[in-house]
Amino acid sequence: MFTLKGHTAIVTGGASGIGLATVEMLSKLGANIVIADLNAEAGNAVAKSINEAGTKAVFVETNVADADSVNALVNKTLEAFGSVEILMHFAGIGLEQHALDTTRENWDRIIGINLTGSFLVMQAAGREMVKNGYGRIVAMSSIAGIRGGTGRTAYGASKGGVAAMMRVMSMEWAKRGVTVNALAPGGIETALVKKMHDEETRRAYLAGIPMDRYGTPEEVAAAAVYLALPQSGYITGVSLAVDGGFEAAGVIKED
Ligand SMILES: NC(=O)c1ccc[n+]([C@@H]2O[C@H](COP(=O)([O-])OP(=O)(O)OC[C@H]3O[C@@H](n4cnc5c(N)ncnc54)[C@H](O)[C@@H]3O)[C@@H](O)[C@H]2O)c1
Numbered sequence: 001m002f003t004l005k006g007h008t009a010i011v012t013g014g015a016s017g018i019g020l021a022t023v024e025m026l027s028k029l030g031a032n033i034v035i036a037d038l039n040a041e042a043g044n045a046v047a048k049s050i051n052e053a054g055t056k057a058v059f060v061e062t063n064v065a066d067a068d069s070v071n072a073l074v075n076k077t078l079e080a081f082g083s084v085e086i087l088m089h090f091a092g093i094g095l096e097q098h099a100l101d102t103t104r105e106n107w108d109r110i111i112g113i114n115l116t117g118s119f120l121v122m123q124a125a126g127r128e129m130v131k132n133g134y135g136r137i138v139a140m141s142s143i144a145g146i147r148g149g150t151g152r153t154a155y156g157a158s159k160g161g162v163a164a165m166m167r168v169m170s171m172e173w174a175k176r177g178v179t180v181n182a183l184a185p186g187g188i189e190t191a192l193v194k195k196m197h198d199e200e201t202r203r204a205y206l207a208g209i210p211m212d213r214y215g216t217p218e219e220v221a222a223a224a225v226y227l228a229l230p231q232s233g234y235i236t237g238v239s240l241a242v243d244g245g246f247e248a249a250g251v252i253k254e255d
Contacts, residue, residue: 002029002229002231003029003030004026004029004030004031004086004228004229005029005030005031006030007030007031007032007085007086007228008031008032008033008034008077008080008081008082008083008084008085008086009026009031009032009033009034009084009085009086009087009088009228010034010036010073010074010077010084010086010087010088010089010121010125011023011026011033011034011035011036011088011090012036012037012062012064012087012088012089012090012091012117012121013036013037013089013090013091013092013140014033014035014036014037014043014046014088014090015035015037015039015042015043015045015046015059016037016039016042016190016191017090017188017190017191017192017217018090018140018185018188018190018217018220018221018224019035019037019088019090019091020046020217021216021217021218021220021221022088022090022217022220022221022224022225023035023046023050023057024050024221025218025221025222025224025225026086026088026225026228027050027053027055027057028055029225030055031055031086031228032055032056032057032080032081033047033050033055033056033057033058034057034058034059034060034073034076034077034080034081034084035047035050035057035058035059035060036059036060036062036064036073036091037059037061037062037091038061038062038063038091040059040061043059043061044059046059047059056081058076058080060072060073060076060077062091064089064091064113064117064118064120064121065112065113065116065117065120066120067120070117070120070121070124071124073121073124074124074125074127074128078128083128083132084125084128084129084135085129085132085134085135085136086135086136086137086138086228087121087122087125087126087129087135087136087137087138088138088224088228089118089121089122089125089137089138089139089140090140090224091113091117091121092113092114092117092140092158092192093109093110093113093114093192094155094192094193094195094196095109095110095154095155095196096151096152096155096196096201097151097153097154098150098151098153099153102153102154106154107153107154110154110155110157110158111154111157111158111161113158114155114158114159114161114162115157115158115161115162115165118139118140118161118162118165119165122137122139122165122166122169122180125137126169126173126178126180129173129176129177129178130173130176130178132177133176133177134177134178135173135177135178135179136178136179136227136228136229136232137166137169137178137179137180137181138181138182138183138224138227138228139162139163139165139166139180139181139182139183140159140162140182140183140185141159141160141162141163141166141182141183141184141239142155142156142159142184142185143184143185143186143241143243143246143247144156144159145158145159145160145161145162145163145184145239146160146163146184146239146241146247147246147247159184162182163182163184163239166180166181166182166237166239167237170236170237171237174236174237179227179232179233179235179236180236180237181227181235181236181237181238181239181240182238182239182240183220183223183224183227183239183240183242184239184240184241184242184243184247185215185220185241185242185243186205186209186214186215186241186242186243186244186246186247187202187205187209187214187215187243187246188214188215188216188217188219188220188242189214189215189216189217190217193214202214208246208249209243209244209245209246209249210244210245210246210248210249210252211244211245212244213244214244215242215243215244219242220242223240223242227240
């Protein structure tokens with residue numbers, strides 16, 4: 001019933017973590033894949049394994065914070081496959097630093113990659129989709145863009161900004177066949193989280209997660225792929241939490 005045959009998907013951050021799991025799931029549904037990432041070694045390896053499994057994939061080395069690089073990504077996608085129907089914009093970096101310690105340099109780095117990068121990629125891919133009258137954009141927000149976790153001044157601001165921008169684009173393109181949604185994951189076991197979450201952070205997170213565990217990249221990819229289907233065409237402007245109940249939680253007593 002569900003197929004993405006004939007659809008082309010750009011997946012930024014597709015060389016690792018949530019992006020990688022999404023590349024694998026999209027390819028199983030038959031989509032052509034463009035993996036866009038800074039990490040050329042890992043990105044090329046992913047493209048090779050997807051091609052060997054029988055779906056078409058190309059890797060395009062991309063820095064999402066650089067407008068020329070993003071424009072080249074869209075052009076290379078059109079050269080390779082002729083159109084772009086799906087954007088999964090997941091490239092991003094993390095930072096845990098309290099407000100009083102956040103340097104201007106770190107602020108600029110996080111906002112530059114996570115927020116400005118999202119603007120550049122969503123605008124460039126969105127332009128093509130609006131032109132064609134069809135598109136599915138899935139941006140990457142975070143529970144840190146909704147809740148006030150400590151140490152998330154720059155990161156939380158960047159992810160809250162992504163959610164706000166997603167809502168605006170979803171309104172502007174609502175009559176143009178292009179849906180724009182975002183994911184708001186909680187703690188997901190990836191390389192980024194292994195770097196960002198020490199034991200103390202992990203304990204603090206688990207105390208607030210009703211399911212009492214971190215999520216897997218595949219659990220986020222499944223939500224992303226759902227929002228990329230033609231059948232999800234009446235959903236737009238939504239931040240979908242994939243967080244084991246973290247956002248919904250109030251006081252929880254044991255049974
Ligand atoms: N893991 C979590 O718990 C979690 C929770 C909420 C949101 N997120 C968000 O999900 C996204 C993916 O995170 P992940 O956990 O899979 O991380 P990850 O580190 O495993 O993957 C991120 C990928 O993005 C790429 N990347 C980084 N900067 C880039 C740039 N400037 N241009 C192009 N590519 C770049 C990296 O090379 C890497 O392959 C991020 O936006 C992150 O903020 C993650």
